[in-house]
Amino acid sequence: MSNGMLEETQVVPLAEIEEVDLYHAHHWITKYVFSQDAKIIAIQYSATAILIGLVGLVLSWLMRLQLGFPEVFDFIDAESYYQYVTMHGMIMVIYLLTALFLGGFGNYLIPLMVGARDMVFPYMNMLSYWVYLIAVLVLTASFFVPGGASGAGWTLYPPQAISEGTPGIDGGIILMLVSLVLFIIGFTMGGLNYVVTVLQARARGMTLMRMPLTVWGIFVATILALLAFPALFVAGVMMLLDRVLGTSFFMPEMIVQGEMTSHENGSPLLFQHLFWFFGHPEVYIVALPAFGVVSDIISTHARKNIFGYRMMVWAIVAIGGLSFIVWAHHMYVSGMNPYFGFFFATTTLIIAVPTALKMYNWVLTLWKGNIHLTIPMLFCVAFILTFLNGGITGLFLGNVIVDIPLSDTMFVVAHFHMVMGIAPVLVIFAAIYHWFPKMSGRMLHEGWGQFHFWITFLGSYLIYFPMHYLGFIGVPRRYFEIGETSFIPPSAATLNEFITVVVLIVGFAQVVFIANIIISIFKGKPAGDNPWNATSLEWQTATTPPGHGNFGDELPVVYRWAYAYSVPGVEADFVPQNMPPDEVKRTDTATGAVADDPPELHQ
Amino acid sequence: MVLAIVLVLIAVGSVIFHFWSPWWFTPIASNWGSMDDAINITFAITGVAYVAIILFMAYCIYKYRYREDRRADYEPENSKLEWWLTWVTAAGVVGLLTPGLIAWNEFVTVPEDATEFEVVGSQWEWKYRLPGKDGKLGTSSIKLISDDNPFGLNPKDPNSKDDILIEGEDLHLPLNKPIKMLLRSVDVLHDFYVPQFRAKMDLVPGMVTFFWLTTTRTGTFDILCAELCGVGHHAMRGQVVVDDTAAFQKWLGGQKSFATLYPKGAAGTQQAAESDAEIKTVLTANNQNNEEGK
Numbered sequence A: 001m002s003n004g005m006l007e008e009t010q011v012v013p014l015a016e017i018e019e020v021d022l023y024h025a026h027h028w029i030t031k032y033v034f035s036q037d038a039k040i041i042a043i044q045y046s047a048t049a050i051l052i053g054l055v056g057l058v059l060s061w062l063m064r065l066q067l068g069f070p071e072v073f074d075f076i077d078a079e080s081y082y083q084y085v086t087m088h089g090m091i092m093v094i095y096l097l098t099a100l101f102l103g104g105f106g107n108y109l110i111p112l113m114v115g116a117r118d119m120v121f122p123y124m125n126m127l128s129y130w131v132y133l134i135a136v137l138v139l140t141a142s143f144f145v146p147g148g149a150s151g152a153g154w155t156l157y158p159p160q161a162i163s164e165g166t167p168g169i170d171g172g173i174i175l176m177l178v179s180l181v182l183f184i185i186g187f188t189m190g191g192l193n194y195v196v197t198v199l200q201a202r203a204r205g206m207t208l209m210r211m212p213l214t215v216w217g218i219f220v221a222t223i224l225a226l227l228a229f230p231a232l233f234v235a236g237v238m239m240l241l242d243r244v245l246g247t248s249f250f251m252p253e254m255i256v257q258g259e260m261t262s263h264e265n266g267s268p269l270l271f272q273h274l275f276w277f278f279g280h281p282e283v284y285i286v287a288l289p290a291f292g293v294v295s296d297i298i299s300t301h302a303r304k305n306i307f308g309y310r311m312m313v314w315a316i317v318a319i320g321g322l323s324f325i326v327w328a329h330h331m332y333v334s335g336m337n338p339y340f341g342f343f344f345a346t347t348t349l350i351i352a353v354p355t356a357l358k359m360y361n362w363v364l365t366l367w368k369g370n371i372h373l374t375i376p377m378l379f380c381v382a383f384i385l386t387f388l389n390g391g392i393t394g395l396f397l398g399n400v401i402v403d404i405p406l407s408d409t410m411f412v413v414a415h416f417h418m419v420m421g422i423a424p425v426l427v428i429f430a431a432i433y434h435w436f437p438k439m440s441g442r443m444l445h446e447g448w449g450q451f452h453f454w455i456t457f458l459g460s461y462l463i464y465f466p467m468h469y470l471g472f473i474g475v476p477r478r479y480f481e482i483g484e485t486s487f488i489p490p491s492a493a494t495l496n497e498f499i500t501v502v503v504l505i506v507g508f509a510q511v512v513f514i515a516n517i518i519i520s521i522f523k524g525k526p527a528g529d530n531p532w533n534a535t536s537l538e539w540q541t542a543t544t545p546p547g548h549g550n551f552g553d554e555l556p557v558v559y560r561w562a563y564a565y566s567v568p569g570v571e572a573d574f575v576p577q578n579m580p581p582d583e584v585k586r587t588d589t590a591t592g593a594v595a596d597d598p599p600e601l602h603q
Numbered sequence B: 001m002v003l004a005i006v007l008v009l010i011a012v013g014s015v016i017f018h019f020w021s022p023w024w025f026t027p028i029a030s031n032w033g034s035m036d037d038a039i040n041i042t043f044a045i046t047g048v049a050y051v052a053i054i055l056f057m058a059y060c061i062y063k064y065r066y067r068e069d070r071r072a073d074y075e076p077e078n079s080k081l082e083w084w085l086t087w088v089t090a091a092g093v094v095g096l097l098t099p100g101l102i103a104w105n106e107f108v109t110v111p112e113d114a115t116e117f118e119v120v121g122s123q124w125e126w127k128y129r130l131p132g133k134d135g136k137l138g139t140s141s142i143k144l145i146s147d148d149n150p151f152g153l154n155p156k157d158p159n160s161k162d163d164i165l166i167e168g169e170d171l172h173l174p175l176n177k178p179i180k181m182l183l184r185s186v187d188v189l190h191d192f193y194v195p196q197f198r199a200k201m202d203l204v205p206g207m208v209t210f211f212w213l214t215t216t217r218t219g220t221f222d223i224l225c226a227e228l229c230g231v232g233h234h235a236m237r238g239q240v241v242v243d244d245t246a247a248f249q250k251w252l253g254g255q256k257s258f259a260t261l262y263p264k265g266a267a268g269t270q271q272a273a274e275s276d277a278e279i280k281t282v283l284t285a286n287n288q289n290n291e292e293g294k
Ligand code: HEM
Pocket: A057, A060, A061, A063, A064, A067, A085, A086, A088, A089, A090, A092, A093, A097, A152, A153, A154, A155, A413, A417, A420, A421, A422, A425, A476, A477, A478, A479, A503, A506
């Protein structure tokens, strides 16, 4: 890489960051409920996301019961099945993963990791959570309105999303759209905060090229979200107008159940373009924070610097940029002009290169490390494997000619669950096991963690790996029941039963995880300030859990990158980012530079 | 240690599963073997990468497991290695994309001599239309649909009268003939999917979409809908029978035309002239879309 880029990283001291005047809450309501402290907001976001995520999980059990044992459960009919599918997909993607990674981890980690007292706009940050909560409540309400929740699939494709024949076209779809619009408004308030905080509130010495990759991942993901959500926002508003005022943005002339509708000349494909212009970056909105977190956890627990830090940063940026020009790979069979296939297949496969590099760099970080197989590390290894698997099947589906036979089959379901269902969830587990000690001052129970890890990891692989092969047979997705066909062998039904049983086992194993959290909050082994001997700033706070304002009387000053592990010539195997060079204990007196940024960042 | 062993078992197990599990492609019945080939090439290239990366990871986890007397290596970057990996990956991607795009080019290039067949989807059934003796399908519009004209054919179009309409019965296709499937929906999105044909495409109201294929073996195959279209989506089935030429001609001879089945509709008596202009816009829009895609 050129030296031009390196120069920027040489600038060590930033302008002095002014002390900010924080809002000091005195009443418990303003301290813990309507709190403006990013850490409390983070916990509120996370708890809400996990609760609604559990609803999504239960819905997946119901679907799997139907797929594994069709005609056994009377209470599941086609209508409710499609409602489960829709609500499950939407909850998991938006209300669980997006909210948890950005609202949860973003809020907790950004200020702490960049050395800020709080987010720059704490009041707006608080509003962000409350609007999110309302969005979740509106979404939940749609289960209970007449006609029930929408059954249009999480992609909400018109015309069927708002036409007769689809469940939930009375209240369900309206509430769904309103909820999405609210979610986006709430997210925007938080998102602006995350971006501005990273750009403006970093501690002295925290140059961009010294930021931990977790911050880079969340930062770029937030920018993607701020650019991508508006497409969903307008699509949602336009569909609401179509549904409520009878406009025809997305609605062509059609005859539904024998009646000509009053719509005319709308374009269903326009919606698909808007949806996927949001929908593809959405994958990376979830993935980039996960990439960042994995990088940091692997580095810490392998006691080794992340391999190719600059490459990792540029890969995040490149993936983020490219993710805006690949959206139509979700539309290869949509009836759009087939010549688009050439362009979108090419861009999609190009994205694979920076993504593969990240994969290599994680594995190369393990190479010649000194690996502690702690629970967070175990989950990260599991992430690498499942993400590798899902990334590879992405190469199948991105290559347009391969997508044609596989599109809309169980292969797709297996692919996106590996890549954005299982993989990010494994990272969430890794992150919780890793940062819980900072958040609570206590460790999670190791043995229970092992149990949770093995069931979850092996179970997920057993659920989704064989599922790809159902797609090769040609089993379609979003099918309430497959019924009689001439091409699906009876053994496929056995496989479906097997998958359902594993799903239930994995599902119930999560009880152990939740119990572990609740019990450890009170009874866990005390963790101390820095149980993993990590370098980044959140582990260097004066108190654990960090108090309001994060750091003690003085903000930290940063002297080096976040990956000073096992630096030669230094006694300890880690050097915190904020340890002044003259306090670093050296085994020899040779030179002073070694414990600072790696020479590559200093040429 | 345990983790390293488990990783090796997963890598080996996945390969074994791939080759020995009973679940694989449904035998093909069209000319799109290039799709199966592309899948197999992708499996070969990515499968090697998959196994290699997992095994390397397992090796690292075993070899560099924590020992108190060991210290990790310190190597922030290794440009040579990083560039080398970049180029190897790029080469792999080119290896996947090239055959893929070549095959795609074939897929989007409909042969001149392809016969047009039309599939009409509605919640939740399939209907079909074949050209009559003139070899051409007449124009159509959703606005013309009525009990006397369930396909919405344009009675003023001379090509439409002899179009053959198939309702509530199996579709038949001739063996070894290139066929262009025109797809039309009267309500929501659907997707015409025959697993043995490999190719599939959405039906989109307001547009005519298409794909082409040549059948390669006789038999009876299931037609499924592969795009969610409401509560009856999973039950939207049909069957397609691929016949050799003689059997196909025999079947075709037994089918009836628009003019025979719906004399009123074909005469266009109940259709007022005022809607002509509107109908035109829809018709041209449809045709344009076809042209664009050719
Ligand atoms: C182990 C937990 C999970 C199980 C057992 C599960 C199961 C399922 C099932 C059975 C379907 C319906 C497939 C079909 O026939 O189309 C589905 C759809 C889906 N799932 Fe999951 N899922 C899980 C976790 C997740 C997570 C964490 C995500 C987050 C990205 C997710 C995202 C989706 C999406 C987007 C759909 C598509 C919905 C649609 O077709 O409209 N799932 N899941």
